[in-house]
Amino acid sequence: MNESLREVKSATIQRFQELWRQNFLANQDAIRRNPGVAALRRKLRGVPGFLVGAGPSLDKNIACLRQAAGKAAFFASDAALKPLLEHGVEPSFAVCLDPQDDIAKFLAGASHRGTVLVAPSIVHPRILDLWEGSVAFYHKHAPDIPVLVEIQRALPHIGNLTPGGTVLSIAYDLAFQMGCNPILFVGQDLSYSRTKNYSRASEGAEKTLERTFEDQKENIVFENDIYGFDKPTHKAMSVSKQWFTWAFANWRRDDPAEIVNCSEAGILSEGCSLMTLNEAIYKSCSKPINVSWAIKKALK
Numbered sequence: 001m002n003e004s005l006r007e008v009k010s011a012t013i014q015r016f017q018e019l020w021r022q023n024f025l026a027n028q029d030a031i032r033r034n035p036g037v038a039a040l041r042r043k044l045r046g047v048p049g050f051l052v053g054a055g056p057s058l059d060k061n062i063a064c065l066r067q068a069a070g071k072a073a074f075f076a077s078d079a080a081l082k083p084l085l086e087h088g089v090e091p092s093f094a095v096c097l098d099p100q101d102d103i104a105k106f107l108a109g110a111s112h113r114g115t116v117l118v119a120p121s122i123v124h125p126r127i128l129d130l131w132e133g134s135v136a137f138y139h140k141h142a143p144d145i146p147v148l149v150e151i152q153r154a155l156p157h158i159g160n161l162t163p164g165g166t167v168l169s170i171a172y173d174l175a176f177q178m179g180c181n182p183i184l185f186v187g188q189d190l191s192y193s194r195t196k197n198y199s200r201a202s203e204g205a206e207k208t209l210e211r212t213f214e215d216q217k218e219n220i221v222f223e224n225d226i227y228g229f230d231k232p233t234h235k236a237m238s239v240s241k242q243w244f245t246w247a248f249a250n251w252r253r254d255d256p257a258e259i260v261n262c263s264e265a266g267i268l269s270e271g272c273s274l275m276t277l278n279e280a281i282y283k284s285c286s287k288p289i290n291v292s293w294a295i296k297k298a299l300k
Contacts, residue, residue, distance in 0.1 A: 017147045019099050020122040024151045030128050031121055035299045036158025037138040042179045043298040048072035048284045049180030051171045054079035057265035058187030061277040065089050071285035075171040078106040090114045092291050095171045101126040164243030165236055182258035184280050189266030190241050191233035223267040226274055231267055245270045
């Protein structure tokens with residue numbers, strides 16, 4: 001395990017382990033009433049899956065995603081839910097990972113009816129109170145974190161997803177298990193642009209890049225972006241890049257997945273192909289698919 005990964009993991013456990021336990025105890029009844037992600041396994045075989053993050057590059061091409069509506073599944077990070085809805089794209093899934101109630105700002109005031117919330121068993125109970133649509137639970141798969149192993153053993157039937165430090169790592173595991181092909185990343189910069197932290201349409205956009213650099217100066221590192229230039233990023237996002245590179249290289253299934261980064265920016269390039277979003281939509285989204293029906297049938 002490299003030093004950055006060790007630091008990030010240790011800080012996460014120290015910060016959240018008591019909150020994980022408290023949230024799970026509060027959520028047990030809801031978990032028993034709702035399906036888990038295990039019910040979704042292999043239910044979208046061969047369906048294109050767009051994994052949409054709220055990185056700065058999302059502003060460049062979010063409007064293009066409407067061209068793929070009705071022809072693909074959309075897995076939105078919690079922060080990307082509202083931007084997608086504002087551009088006429090209703091995600092199949094809104095995926096969350098954070099156990100804090102801060103993520104309520106991403107979901108409040110948004111339409112939840114046609115979207116399934118994919119929530120960890122340790123999600124803050126306020127999020128479940130807020131969400132009006134369907135929910136599918138998962139356990140965070142972390143065999144080296146005792147409290148999460150204990151939680152997983154308490155209600156093992158719902159299924160596991162493996163976190164890689166970012167919400168779209170969970171979305172990737174879900175799309176991979178569901179059989180999506182190709183799996184396409186949008187707005188997944190894992191780095192900062194020259195002027196922005198997030199898409200300007202997301203709830204995180206109010207924090208300036210200068211403020212972020214001041215607050216996180218000890219955690220800022222540089223990575224090569226997809227064009228070969230140095231790009232500033234946070235140490236945790238650099239670790240997430242390593243996780244994706246590992247997952248792309250090592251995860252296997254019967255029908256191999258084509259992994260495409262259509263973000264047109266950022267640092268995610270190893271183990272996947274690079275393509276403009278317009279090209280990817282033209283190549284992959286040629287026929288109508290009733291994704292919502294398949295999901296409802298699986299979760300019935």
